[in-house]
Amino acid sequence: xxxxxxxxxxxxxxxxxxxLLTGCKTRHxxxxxxxxxxxxxxxxxxAGPVDETWAKDVGGYSVYEKPDPDILLKISNVALxxxxxxxxxxxxxxxxxxxxxxxxxxxxxxxxxxxxxAVLTVKKLYFGYVLSILIGxxxxxxxxxxxYLGLCVFFGTSQxxxxxxxxxxxxxxxxxxxxxxxxxxxxxxLKPFNLFFLEIIVFIGLVSLSVQAVDxxxxxxxxxxxxxxxxxxxxxxxxxxxxxxxxxxADNEYNALESFMLALGAxxxxxxxxxxxxxxxxxxxxxxxxxxxxGMPIAFVVAGLFxxxxxxxxxxxxx
Amino acid sequence: xxxxxxxxxxxxxxxxxxxxxxxxxxxGLAMAANKFAVQINPKVEEVLETLAGAQ
Numbered sequence: 082x083x084x085x086x087x088x089x090x091x092x093x094x095x096x097x098x099x100x101l102l103t104g105c106k107t108r109h110x111x112x113x114x115x116x117x118x119x120x121x122x123x124x125x126x127x128a129g130p131v132d133e134t135w136a137k138d139v140g141g142y143s144v145y146e147k148p149d150p151d152i153l154l155k156i157s158n159v160a161l162x163x164x165x166x167x168x169x170x171x172x173x174x175x176x177x178x179x180x181x182x183x184x185x186x187x188x189x190x191x192x193x194x195x196x197x198x199a200v201l202t203v204k205k206l207y208f209g210y211v212l213s214i215l216i217g218x219x220x221x222x223x224x225x226x227x228x229y230l231g232l233c234v235f236f237g238t239s240q241x242x243x244x245x246x247x248x249x250x251x252x253x254x255x256x257x258x259x260x261x262x263x264x265x266x267x268x269x270x271l272k273p274f275n276l277f278f279l280e281i282i283v284f285i286g287l288v289s290l291s292v293q294a295v296d297x298x299x300x301x302x303x304x305x306x307x308x309x310x311x312x313x314x315x316x317x318x319x320x321x322x323x324x325x326x327x328x329x330x331a332d333n334e335y336n337a338l339e340s341f342m343l344a345l346g347a348x349x350x351x352x353x354x355x356x357x358x359x360x361x362x363x364x365x366x367x368x369x370x371x372x373x374x375x376g377m378p379i380a381f382v383v384a385g386l387f388x389x390x391x392x393x394x395x396x397x398x399x400x
Numbered sequence: 401x402x403x404x405x406x407x408x409x410x411x412x413x414x415x416x417x418x419x420x421x422x423x424x425x426x427x428g429l430a431m432a433a434n435k436f437a438v439q440i441n442p443k444v445e446e447v448l449e450t451l452a453g454a455q
Contacts, residue, residue: 279417279418282418286422286425297432
């Protein structure tokens with residue numbers, strides 16, 4: 082740890098900042114804020130007063146949900162606040178707040194001058210959105226119980242609480258590392274070169290690379306932790322959640338922070354699943370299970386019950 | 401039969417890019433293994449070999 086100089090840290094921080102900034106959306110310089118209000122309203126706050134004749138014209142705005150650019154939403158009313166800086170659009174139908182909306186205006190008129198047309202993105206509070214990705218991957222769309230991925234490792238290491246927690250923590254560590262790497266490679270190498278068809282093979286390579294790297298570095302830096310992780314580190318390669326997450330975030334075009342949250346959520350969700358399962362299986366050792374169901378069969382039954390219980394989360398949304 | 405030149409170009413580009421990525425990370429791993437090398441006492445292995453090893 083001695084030879085990490087402040088210069089290296091600075092370069093690292095700068096790199097992260099640049100990556101995060103490239104993920105941000107640009108917006109019109111005259112628009113201060115756009116936000117959803119109530120169930121069927123969108124509010125636009127301008128930096129200065131706008132002309133009433135322009136602002137009150139319903140035809141001046143067109144709004145659609147980002148995935149469906151050809152379905153324009155019908156605006157029933159436009160209201161302008163007394164200080165002429167806030168425009169509230171009311172829609173005929175309630176808006177789906179989970180989708181970002183694209184709002185285009187004709188040339189904004191302010192005090193008789195034109196300030197150019199604007200293309201704006203309206204979405205939920207960004208922090209809430211990122212948090213909902215985390216919670217979503219952890220509980221609502223838990224990879225083990227609702228997507229049935231990573232089951233072999235799940236059944237293999239959930240016999241005892243200590244092994245379950247060890248596996249879960251190792252897995253979380255490696256999945257975050259592997260996903261950030263694969264996000265970077267997808268955005269900056271595969272996409273520019275139009276090599277989308279290679280994503281699976283690249284992601285498989287990256288997973289084994291990160292497992293090998295964590296193995297090598299941990300062996301030297303923290304032998305105690307390495308011993309605790311032991312065989313689980315190698316088992317991570319055999320887990321398909323670690324391949325599913327990079328594919329999902331490539332499909333959804335997530336940015337760096339969103340990818341991090343998805344990976345963290347998937348890892349923690351796996352940890353939760355392993356822990357719950359190991360608690361039950363430790364108790365099952367003492368229970369009077371019919372001989373035909375002893376061992377694996379009863380474990381499958383328990384996993385099915387857990388999956389049913391997790392079904393209760395489905396369809397929930399946060400924020 | 402000749403293939404579409406655009407596809408040939410894409411395939412060759414893919415090969416080159418994948419090769420470069422592989423080479424880059426391979427060298428990275430080799431350097432990491434070198435830097436974080438752990439000395440394992442060869443005597444440990446020898447002693448284990450000579451023991452009966454039934455348990």
